[in-house]
Amino acid sequence: MSAKPPVALTSSLSFQLGALGTTVADRFAARIAPLGLEPKHAGLLALLANGRARSQAEAAAIMGVAPSLLVNFADGLEDLNALTRRRDPADRRRQVLALTEEGTRLLQACNRIADGIDADLTADLAPADTAALRRALPKMTGFPEPADD
Amino acid sequence: MSAKPPVALTSSLSFQLGALGTTVADRFAARIAPLGLEPKHAGLLALLANGRARSQAEAAAIMGVAPSLLVNFADGLEDLNALTRRRDPADRRRQVLALTEEGTRLLQACNRIADGIDADLTADLAPADTAALRRALPKMTGFPEPADD
DNA sequence: TATTGTTATACTCTATAACTATA
DNA sequence: TATAGTTATAGAGTATAACAATA
DSSP states (O other): OOSSOSOOGGGSHHHHHHHHHHHHHHHHHHHHGGGTOOHHHHHHHHHHHTTSOOBHHHHHHHHTOOHHHHHHHHHHHHHTTSEEEEEETTEEEEEEEEEOHHHHHHHHHHHHHHHHHHHHHTTTSOHHHHHHHHHHHHHHHOOSOSOOO | OOSSOSOOGGGSHHHHHHHHHHHHHHHHHHHHGGGTOOHHHHHHHHHHHTTSOOBHHHHHHHHTOOHHHHHHHHHHHHHTTSEEEEEETTEEEEEEEEEOHHHHHHHHHHHHHHHHHHHHHHTTSOHHHHHHHHHHHHHHHOOSOSOOO
16 A cells, blocks of 8 residues: 655645746746746836835835846836836935836736736636635735735 | 726736745745755655656656756765666666665655645635645646556 | 767856945 | 945856767
8 A cells, every 4th residue: 555645745835836836937928028028027017006116226125136137127128118217306316117108008918918827727726716726825925915005 | 996906917826826936946945955955856856756757868858957957966866875876777878766765865854844834835824725725736737647656 | 860868068047246326 | 334226247057069878
């Protein structure tokens, strides 16, 4: 008999979440690439849209990346006319980032792409399990935070 | 009014799974590092333990990495005395990998670490939601496959 | 000629360290 | 002196290409 399965590792939530996260991130990256975007670009767009970050330093802190990296992301989005940079008059060291209409359009396109992937992922799931997933994930990630607007 | 939330992206399963996957993978990596292991090492150990891969080429194909990379992983595990390499007498091109007792011990340590992270992740979840998660994830990742032994 | 494993090389991504300007 | 942003450099991780042995 095989009372205890020899390998529990691949059955653990940790392992499966890690693997699934990579897969999903790769798929998302592939589908937004034609828009000229990378995942971090989309994250920055979302951050600006919900007003949780206004300067580059704030965005870098929330996204957990080095400020020097955020320069590149902002550069890319600026090249796409997705955002504007303007110096904060009150503190001219700060670059205040603001979404443009094009930036909003790009973000909405990202939303649709994410929704499409969500639909694929949950296609084989019982509706109740999908609902449980939507309840559980925010508790595990810690976002989106309740504050909305 | 804000009938439609301005940013659905961070609420999508895709985004949350991507972010959570990175977090969990990082945490797992940090906790197995003292054992001298990286996540890919653990994956290879699991693959060998459940008998789904015997040669390096097979393991590389299943893990989705280049054969040249698998050499490094196998080297690392060999240095830890976690596996043995021996040429297949029937086809001397093939290196047949086999877990040692030490490899089994290391894999069990990884299992315990993964279980610990699982417990942390699900601490704030309703038991029913945790159960739903355990049902749903294998359907989304495609593994572990039903065949067991 | 094709395949397995290996080694060597190149490339991408990210992190770190200077530098400028403002405070 | 400290901070925001920027630029330049270096390191880690991965992929690609060339090689040796065997089929």
